Amino acid sequence: xxxxxxxxxxxxxxxxxxxxxxxxxxxxxxxxxxxxxxxxxxxxxxxxxxxxxxxxxxxxxxxxxxxxxxxxxxxxxxxxxxxxxxxxxxxxxxxxxxxxxxxxxxxxxxxxxxxxxxxxxxxxxxxxxxxxxxxxxxxxxxxxxxxxxxxxxxxxxxxxxxxxxxxxxxxxxxxxxxxxxxxxxxxxxxxxxxxxxxxxxxxxxxxxxxxxxxxxxxxxxxxxxxxxxxxxxxxxxxxxxxxxxxxxxxxxxxxxxxxxxxxxxxxxxxxxxxxxxxxxxxxxxxxxxxxxxxxxxxxxxxxxxxxxxxxxxxxxxxxxxxxxxxxxxxxxxxxxxxxxxxxxxxxxxxxxxxxxxxxxxxxxxxxxxxxxxxxxxxxxxxxxxxxxxxxxxxxxxxxxxxxxxxxxxxxxxxxxxxxxxxxxxxxxxxxxxxxxxxxxxxxxxxxxxxxxxxxxxxxxxxxxxxxxxxxxxxxxxxxxxxxxxxxxxxxxxxxxxxxxxxxxxxxxxxxxxxxxxxxxxxxxxxxxxxxxxxxxxxxxxxxxxxxxxxxxxxxxxxxxxxxxxxxxxxxxxxxxxxxxxxxxxxxxxxxxxxxxxxxxxxxxxxxxxxxxxxxxxxxxxxxxxxxxxxxxxxxxxxxxxxxxxxxxxxxxxxxxxxxxxxxxxxxxxxxxxxxxxxxxxxxxxxxxxxxxxxxxxxxxxxxxxxxxxxxxxxxxxxxxxxxxxxxxxxxxxxxxxxxxxxxxxxxxxxxxxxxxxxxxxxxxxxxxxxxxxxxxxxxxxxxxxxxx
Amino acid sequence: xxxxxxxxxxxxxxxxxxxxxxxxxxxxxxxxxxxxxxxxxxxxxxxxxxxxxxxxxxxxxxxxxxxxxxxxxxxxxxxxxxxxxxxxxxxxxxxxxxxxxxxxxxxxxxxxxxxxxxxxxxxxxxxxxxxxxxxxxxxxxxxxxxxxxxxxxxxxxxxxxxxxxxx
Ligand code: FES
Ligand code: FES
Numbered sequence: 001x002x003x004x005x006x007x008x009x010x011x012x013x014x015x016x017x018x019x020x021x022x023x024x025x026x027x028x029x030x031x032x033x034x035x036x037x038x039x040x041x042x043x044x045x046x047x048x049x050x051x052x053x054x055x056x057x058x059x060x061x062x063x064x065x066x067x068x069x070x071x072x073x074x075x076x077x078x079x080x081x082x083x084x085x086x087x088x089x090x091x092x093x094x095x096x097x098x099x100x101x102x103x104x105x106x107x108x109x110x111x112x113x114x115x116x117x118x119x120x121x122x123x124x125x126x127x128x129x130x131x132x133x134x135x136x137x138x139x140x141x142x143x144x145x146x147x148x149x150x151x152x153x154x155x156x157x158x159x160x161x162x163x164x165x166x167x168x169x170x171x172x173x174x175x176x177x178x179x180x181x182x183x184x185x186x187x188x189x190x191x192x193x194x195x196x197x198x199x200x201x202x203x204x205x206x207x208x209x210x211x212x213x214x215x216x217x218x219x220x221x222x223x224x225x226x227x228x229x230x231x232x233x234x235x236x237x238x239x240x241x242x243x244x245x246x247x248x249x250x251x252x253x254x255x256x257x258x259x260x261x262x263x264x265x266x267x268x269x270x271x272x273x274x275x276x277x278x279x280x281x282x283x284x285x286x287x288x289x290x291x292x293x294x295x296x297x298x299x300x301x302x303x304x305x306x307x308x309x310x311x312x313x314x315x316x317x318x319x320x321x322x323x324x325x326x327x328x329x330x331x332x333x334x335x336x337x338x339x340x341x342x343x344x345x346x347x348x349x350x351x352x353x354x355x356x357x358x359x360x361x362x363x364x365x366x367x368x369x370x371x372x373x374x375x376x377x378x379x380x381x382x383x384x385x386x387x388x389x390x391x392x393x394x395x396x397x398x399x400x401x402x403x404x405x406x407x408x409x410x411x412x413x414x415x416x417x418x419x420x421x422x423x424x425x426x427x428x429x430x431x432x433x434x435x436x437x438x439x440x441x442x443x444x445x446x447x448x449x450x451x452x453x454x455x456x457x458x459x460x461x462x463x464x465x466x467x468x469x470x471x472x473x474x475x476x477x478x479x480x481x482x483x484x485x486x487x488x489x490x491x492x493x494x495x496x497x498x499x500x501x502x503x504x505x506x507x508x509x510x511x512x513x514x515x516x517x518x519x520x521x522x523x524x525x526x527x528x529x530x531x532x533x534x535x536x537x538x539x540x541x542x543x544x545x546x547x548x549x550x551x552x553x554x555x556x557x558x559x560x561x562x563x564x565x566x567x568x569x570x571x572x573x574x575x576x577x578x579x580x581x582x583x584x585x586x587x588x589x590x591x592x593x594x595x596x597x598x599x600x601x602x603x604x605x606x607x608x609x610x611x612x613x614x615x616x617x618x619x620x621x622x623x624x625x626x627x628x629x630x631x632x633x634x635x636x637x638x639x640x641x642x643x644x645x646x647x648x649x650x651x652x653x654x655x656x657x658x659x660x661x662x663x664x665x666x667x668x669x670x671x672x673x674x675x676x677x678x679x680x681x682x683x684x685x686x687x688x689x690x691x692x693x694x695x696x697x698x699x700x701x702x703x704x705x706x707x708x709x710x711x712x713x714x715x716x717x718x719x720x721x722x723x724x725x726x727x728x729x730x731x732x733x734x735x736x737x738x739x740x741x742x743x744x745x746x747x748x749x750x751x752x753x754x755x756x757x758x759x760x761x762x763x764x765x766x767x768x769x770x771x772x773x774x775x776x777x778x779x780x781x782x783x784x785x786x787x788x
Numbered sequence: 789x790x791x792x793x794x795x796x797x798x799x800x801x802x803x804x805x806x807x808x809x810x811x812x813x814x815x816x817x818x819x820x821x822x823x824x825x826x827x828x829x830x831x832x833x834x835x836x837x838x839x840x841x842x843x844x845x846x847x848x849x850x851x852x853x854x855x856x857x858x859x860x861x862x863x864x865x866x867x868x869x870x871x872x873x874x875x876x877x878x879x880x881x882x883x884x885x886x887x888x889x890x891x892x893x894x895x896x897x898x899x900x901x902x903x904x905x906x907x908x909x910x911x912x913x914x915x916x917x918x919x920x921x922x923x924x925x926x927x928x929x930x931x932x933x934x935x936x937x938x939x940x941x942x943x944x945x946x947x948x949x950x951x952x953x954x955x
Contacts, residue, residue: 025889028824
């Protein structure tokens with residue numbers, strides 16, 4: 001049970017308060033971007049390239065323009081006149097808005113049709129004739145690194161190869177020495193496949209430019225409205241759209257998971273169209289466009305190695321990565337971290353030597369490298385360390401649970417400095433794994449497994465004990481395009497004691513309207529029910545960097561607590577004034593101040609707030625409002641211990657997930673119901689890449705599964721019945737001891753599943769399987785070993 | 789060229805002239821301005837557009853408006869009054885069966901027919917029953933719980949606890 005300091009009526013932290021936002025969604029009254037309809041609104045549809053690499057010889061829009069309702073066809077050449085045909089990516093690379101001569105990946109935007117209706121726009125799209133001169137694309141990232149490979153980014157002056165950047169960190173020489181001398185060295189090659197967040201709502205916008213007052217209202221599916229406003233100003237400032245003239249509104253969002261962080265060409269074209277025509281322009285991509293052209297996630301090829309002793313001590317790790325970014329580096333990492341937080345990859349284990357390096361490369365595939373419900377490449381890192389730890393256990397013939405217990409950082413050793421320089425704030429890894437093992441009856445399962453193996457049946461148990469790194473981030477290291485990664489809260493309490501609170505983040509389903517209210521309720525004792533939370537409108541909310549990478553609770557949640565504490569200090573002063581005592585004579589109980597030893601002398605928070613407008617001490621500022629911009633002193637480090645149990649059918653390769661137990665530690669819990677819900681959802685997005693999802697390209701750069709017919713998003717049938725639990729190790733530096741949780745399960749689940757399947761197959765000499773692990777791959781592996 | 793059709797949506801009759809190719813989901817969302825029915829794909833895969841047509845759950849993105857001529861439709865706007873919750877709506881709220889809410893209307897309409905045909909479904913029957921509806925946020929555990937909750941309430945039985953269960 002989670003302890004609550006407040007009553008249910010107040011519903012501060014720890015209460016499973018039912019969500020305040022649910023009413024409108026349950027009655028079909030949500031307001032998603034495609035629900036917005038403005039007077040004289042036009043519709044945009046986008047012509048896309050069928051080829052991965054081609055020169056555009058001609059764009060003929062005559063037939064399209066002859067269609068009733070089609071008003072314009074906008075090409076790269078049109079945008080070029082305004083110097084709007086290129087834009088920066090969040091990683092300071094460059095990206096075409098619309099091409100003037102060459103297309104670099106299949107489904108790239110070629111031109112846009114503007115029409116008076118959705119159907120006319122689609123008719124226009126079909127009628128535009130584009131002729132291409134097709135070129136041989138570079139698809140394989142290893143081949144792209146060849147000296148003989150054609151240089152793709154000829155737009156970059158002097159570019160002589162397809163290499164984007166090199167990154168390395170850690171103790172190179174010491175690592176090499178340990179590897180050279182170690183008793184045991186294991187190595188596996190792993191591909192973390194290219195996948196897609198595929199939120200059920202696709203991306204889109206309504207760009208609404210008003211010529212008369214030079215004002216742009218931009219309704220769009222964005223997880224980071226303020227940052228986007230700044231980016232728009234950077235891209236379009238030279239045509240007069242300066243930042244004070246731009247209002248970005250992020251309405252209800254139908255799932256984001258990282259895919260709604262970047263600026264896609266469609267948004268910019270819609271703005272340009274509205275700017276040129278002077279009417280609102282709606283652009284809503286369809287699912288195939290979403291899967292084929294919007295930012296992908298992952299696509300890391302990792303060589304993972306571990307060195308250790310025969311009795312199980314981990315001594316060092318080494319990771320070498322090739323990162324396929326497609327046509328441009330359009331990731332959304334903090335500027336100083338081209339591989340995101342990959343360097344968390346030394347994991348939950350106590351050793352002091354590691355070396356990691358990464359080379360990023362251009363290919364003729366869609367650009368990206370955003371997260372998929374994951375904090376900046378942590379999933380890739382966790383897969384590498386958790387898989388290689390199992391490989392090491394297998395090599396030395398020791399149970400993977402024992403190896404983990406032997407190597408875990410001890411609870412008393414926190415804060416703990418990792419070999420990559422991170423300071424892990426807190427954790428109790430032994431307790432988490434023990435709870436998970438007790439829950440599944442781990443040693444009982446191992447016995448059962450031995451018996452089943454005797455009968456020739458394949459059963460596997462897989463563990464993943466991960467450390468996450470979230471809450472970017474401290475301003476000394478973390479920025480996006482130079483903007484420091486703080487976040488903000490502004491609380492206004494009205495005279496009658498009810499409040500509105502606004503934030504720089506933006507919920508996409510995480511339940512901020514409820515949890516932020518609970519944080520403020522915890523501090524001020526105003527019922528969460530009476531605190532209205534608002535996000536997503538840059539004209540009203542304070543500046544913040546948005547919601548992704550599990551950063552909302554660590555940053556904006558902290559800002560809410562600190563702002564509320566400022567108000568509580570003020571409340572104490574007013575209470576002292578009203579009760580005619582000194583501040584030190586007052587005691588606090590959630591929702592009221594009373595005089596020590598005289599509990600009948602009391603002022604409720606509502607009375608105090610009312611007095612702040614009606615009867616406050618001379619010299620004090622009137623009203624009851626506070627704002628805080630929170631710059632976190634450190635990141636937070638949630639952790640988890642996951643155990644997966646599978647049975648594999650030898651004949652068909654079919655994998656049956658029998659049980660999955662997830663023990664999470666996200667520090668203090670604000671709303672257990674919402675935390676559990678986040679874990680369930682993240683686990684399903686963890687089984688997805690482990691067993692089902694991968695964007696597949698052929699050698700000509702054609703996507704082979706670019707629709708939801710063949711890109712396998714798990715349904716309720718594929719998704720197991722998840723079992724969840726938690727340990728609570730508060731973050732010592734976070735104002736309410738919370739850490740963030742939305743992404744832990746997506747990060748932690750894939751290696752647990754992969755480890756379970758490999759464990760099932762290990763009696764036949766199988767040491768590794770590439771995700772997604774499909775029945776076909778299993779069957780093939782067993783066939784190669786002569787088992788079937 | 790347009791065709792004249794007559795349809796009943798949530799008890800109200802509408803007569804409209806529509807293009808023969810107009811999709812039912814667009815008729816509902818744009819011509820009738822009821823935006824609770826959503827669009828999540830272009831291949832009949834996600835179920836966000838699910839409504840009831842003469843009591844049967846259908847994906848309105850794959851039906852032409854003209855095919856709905858003379859039919860009786862129910863959308864999310866029609867399952868309860870705005871200030872009320874039917875058992876499924878209540879079940880979803882009480883059990884945290886929604887996050888972003890985008891799949892929710894379709895899930896509720898699909899579950900409506902499911903419970904109509906099978907008032908007391910097992911977990912497995914529920915999972916198969918909603919397998920035409922994708923949810924990217926919830927991981928389905930709580931959607932299953934929500935439908936069980938409504939099933940119990942429909943049958944006059946006390947539903948299971950809505951507190952989250954932790955191991
Ligand atoms: S919109 Fe996806 S099934 Fe209808
Ligand atoms: S709640 Fe977001 S898709 Fe289901």
